[in-house]
Amino acid sequence: MIAALVEDRCTNCNACVRACPGFVFDAGADRPVIARIEACQTCYLCELACEADALWVNPDEASASAPSPAELARSGQLGQIRRDHGWNLPLDAGQLDDYRLLGPLLNEGADIAARRYASRG
Ligand code: SF4
Numbered sequence: 841m842i843a844a845l846v847e848d849r850c851t852n853c854n855a856c857v858r859a860c861p862g863f864v865f866d867a868g869a870d871r872p873v874i875a876r877i878e879a880c881q882t883c884y885l886c887e888l889a890c891e892a893d894a895l896w897v898n899p900d901e902a903s904a905s906a907p908s909p910a911e912l913a914r915s916g917q918l919g920q921i922r923r924d925h926g927w928n929l930p931l932d933a934g935q936l937d938d939y940r941l942l943g944p945l946l947n948e949g950a951d952i953a954a955r956r957y958a959s960r961g
């Protein structure tokens with residue numbers, strides 16, 4: 841689950857707030873707040889969306905523990921999933937464009953699922 845928001849990297853762009861299908865984040869004055877961690881689905885969309893490489897999701901879906909920010913940076917884990925999947929490249933970079941499009945598509949799917957869930961009363 842979401843385990844770290846490295847404060848001194850965060851630009852308060854709120855991309856993670858918009859990307860998260862579980863509505864885990866609330867926007868804040870200086871940076872987002874992890875407000876509903878129990879709703880985290882360990883989907884990594886927030887990490888993918890964070891251009892500042894300020895987020896780290898623990899692959900253990902039951903664990904919110906994280907190495908220190910310094911250790912995350914030193915080990916190259918901050919931004920690793922973005923680099924591994926080409927989300928750090930320009931939008932016209934080529935062969936990974938279709939993969940990057942999955943982000944908005946997945947969000948759209950999450951919105952549809954949320955509306956269906958809400959309509960069940
Ligand atoms: S891993 Fe997915 S569900 Fe969890 S905070 Fe990030 S975007 Fe939200």
Ligand code: SF4
Binds near residue numbers: 850872891893
């Ligand atoms: S996407 Fe990253 S930089 Fe933007 S608000 Fe979220 S944590 Fe901060």
